Amino acid sequence: MFFVPENRNHRSLIAQLLLMTVAMFGFGFLLVPLYDVFCEITGFGGRTNAEAKSVIEAPDLTREIRVEFVTTVNEYAQFKFAADMDSMSVNPGKMYFATFTATNLASDDKIAQAVPSVAPTTAAEYFTKIECFCFESQEFVAGEERAMPLQFIVNPDLPDYVDTITLSYTFFDTARVAAITEN
Numbered sequence: 001m002f003f004v005p006e007n008r009n010h011r012s013l014i015a016q017l018l019l020m021t022v023a024m025f026g027f028g029f030l031l032v033p034l035y036d037v038f039c040e041i042t043g044f045g046g047r048t049n050a051e052a053k054s055v056i057e058a059p060d061l062t063r064e065i066r067v068e069f070v071t072t073v074n075e076y077a078q079f080k081f082a083a084d085m086d087s088m089s090v091n092p093g094k095m096y097f098a099t100f101t102a103t104n105l106a107s108d109d110k111i112a113q114a115v116p117s118v119a120p121t122t123a124a125e126y127f128t129k130i131e132c133f134c135f136e137s138q139e140f141v142a143g144e145e146r147a148m149p150l151q152f153i154v155n156p157d158l159p160d161y162v163d164t165i166t167l168s169y170t171f172f173d174t175a176r177v178a179a180i181t182e183n
Contacts, residue, residue: 057093057094057095057153059091059093059094059156060091060092060093060156061091063091063092063156064089064091065089065090065154066087066088066089066090066163066165067087067088067089067090067098067154067164067165068086068166069083069085069086069087069166069168069169070083070168070169071168071170071171072169072170072171074170074171074172074173076173077110077112077171077172078104078105078106078173079102079105079112079171080101080103080105081102081103081169081171082100082101083099083100084098084099084100084101084147085098092126092154092155092156092158093153093155093156094153095130095151095152096151096152096153097149097150097151098149098152099147099148099149099150100114100147100148100150101145101146101147102138102145102171103143103144103145104140104141104142104143104144105143107142109139109140110139110140110142110173110175111137111140111173111174111175112137112138112140112171112173112174113137113138113174114133114134114138114148114169114170114171114172115134115169115170115172116129116132116134116167116168117168117170118168119168120165122159122162123154123162123165125155126154126155126157126158126162127152127154127165128153128154128155129150129152130152130153131149131150131151132149132152133148133149133150134169152167
């Protein structure tokens with residue numbers, strides 16, 4: 001049975017506490033979408049575009065930028081994941097291709113997702129992915145190894161003080177992540 005105090009002050013206090021609890025829960029629930037919108041608008045957190053974009057090449061052959069590729073696998077994912085090359089020199093405004101290789105080390109089929117980020121964070125708005133395996137989840141049969149393409153361009157408006165961009169991917173087993181977040 002639920003206890004309801006007879007004193008009016010106690011009822012008011014309980015109502016205020018319940019209202020504050022609901023408000024805090026609502027705020028916590030909205031933090032993730034609000035943060036995503038904030039990152040998308042500002043480029044904060046090194047987030048890049050999440051879907052394919054079309055661009056026009058206009059290479060600046062007087063400038064070279066080093067693009068480094070860093071890969072990690074989430075601790076719960078049974079995958080091997082690596083860039084086929086550690087880095088490349090690029091001219092802003094010119095389109096480039098890179099490949100990454102992932103292997104499902106599990107004895108059953110898996111679905112994985114790569115989550116990108118760019119450092120320094122100021123470079124994120126100037127790094128555009130034309131085609132990327134990170135746009136969609138990847139289905140792997142047991143033991144499958146697959147080369148996954150990345151097509152990108154660095155905007156020539158990239159600030160002059162940025163001479164190195166690090167593109168980092170973390171590879172997740174989406175089924176495992178979903179199971180963890182449900183518990």
